[in-house]
C-alpha cells in the first residue's frame with residue numbers, strides 16, 4: 081500500500097518536474113551527429129587510457145569517469161561497486177512518470193578488457209595513439225568503442241529532448257572477460273530491479289566491411305555455449321628405459337588426435353539457415369550457390385562440407401565443436417607418469433546436451449584408460465532471441481538505409497557474450513557491434529595492436545544512434 085502511494089506521489093512529482101522543465105516541452109531537435117562522434121572519440125580515447133585489463137579489472141576507475149559524464153548531462157545514474165574495485169554504471173532515461181521495464185531498452189557494454197603483452201605491441205596499448213586513421217589500444221574494439229557509442233546515444237537522446245516511447249537503461253558492466261564474481265550474472269541476480277528491461281543491445285554482432293563496402297550487418301541473436309571437458313589418461317608409472325603400450329602419455333596423445341579431428345554432424349538451425357540465405361544475396365557466385373544448396377535436401381550434406389571447408393567460423397556455426405587447448409603430462413625426462421590430462425574447449429549449439437556429446441566422445445575414443453569429466457562453470461545455455469521482435473525489425477530496416485547495398489542478417493556467434501544471461505532472463509538481446517570492420521580489423525580483438533578505424537568508429541556511433549532513436553522515440 082505504501083509502495084503504491086509512493087509510486088503515485090512519484091508520478092505526480094515527475095509531472096510537475098517535467099512541466100517545469102522548459103527543455104522537456106520544447107520540440108525535439110536533431111543532434112549534430114558529427115559533433116557527437118567527435119565527443120565520443122574523446123571518450124573512447126580517455127577510456128582506453130584507463131587500464132581495465134581483467135584480471136584484476138579495476139573497472140571502478142572507468143565507472144567513475146562514465147558517471148561524471150552522465151552527471152554533467154543530468155542523466156540519473158549510479159555506480160554500484162559489485163566487489164571491491166569493480167564497479168558498474170547504471171543510467172536511466174525514463175519515458176514516463178514510472179519506470180516501465182516491460183518495454184525498456186538496455187544499452188550494454190563491458191568496461192573490462194583482456195590483458196596485453198606489451199612487448200608485442202608497436203604502440204602503448206593504453207595510449208589511444210591515433211596513427212594512419214586508426215585509434216590503437218586495448219579495448220579499441222572490444223568493448224570500449226561500444227561503451228563510448230552507448231554513452232553518445234543516451235547523451236544525444238537526452239540533449240535532443242526527444243519524447244521517448246520507452247525507457248532507456250544504460251549499463252556499463254564489469255568482469256565480462258572472466259565471467260567471475262563481478263559479472264553480469266551477479267548483477268542480474270542481485271540488482272535486477274535496477275536494470276530491468278525487455279530488450280538489449282550489446283556486442284557480439286558485426287558490420288562486415290569487405291572491399292571498401294559494408295557487405296552485411298550481422299545481428300547476433302544467439303550464441304554457442306562454452307564448456308570445458310577434462311580428458312584424463314591413466315596407466316602404470318615406470319622407468320623411461322622400458323617402453324610400455326599402456327603409457328598414459330601415449331594413450332592421451334592418441335585420444336587427442338582422434339578428438340581434434342572429430343566432426344559432430346552439422347545441424348543448421350533457424351538462425352544459421354536464415355544467415356546463409358541472406359548472405360547468399362551478397363556473396364560471390366560459387367559460395368552463394370552452396371549457401372542456397374543448404375536448403376536442398378539432396379545437396380545439403382555436400383553444401384555443409386563445402387561451407388565448413390571454406391570458413392572455420394562457418395564450420396563452428398553449423399555444429400558442436402571440440403578444440404583441444406591444453407595438454408599436461410610428465411614431470412621427469414626418465415619417468416613414465418601414471419596420469420596425463422588435456423582440456424577440450426567445447427562449444428555447443430544452444431539447446432544441445434553436453435552429457436550426450438561426452439558419451440559420443442567416449443565411444444569414439446573407445447579406450448578404457450581414458451576418462452572424460454565436465455569442468456565446473458559451464459556457459460549459459462540460452463534460447464535464441466526472436467527474429468520477429470520490433471527491435472530486430474528496426475535494425476533490419478535501418479541497416480540498409482545506413483549502408484547502401486548491405487543486407488541485414490541474423491547471426492549465431494561462436495563466442496559467448498553477456499547476452500546469454502539476459503536471454504535467460506527473458507530479455508530480447510541482440511549483438512550489434514555497429515562499427516564497419518574488415519576481417520583483419522576484427523582479428524585483432526584480444527590480439528596485439530588492437531585498433532579501430534576512426535571513420536568506422538564515427539559511422540558506428542551514428543548507426544547506433546539511428547537505431548536507438550528510431551526504436552525508442554515516439555513517432
Ligand SMILES: [Zn+2]
Pocket residue numbers: 190222223256283
Ligand atoms: Zn567483449
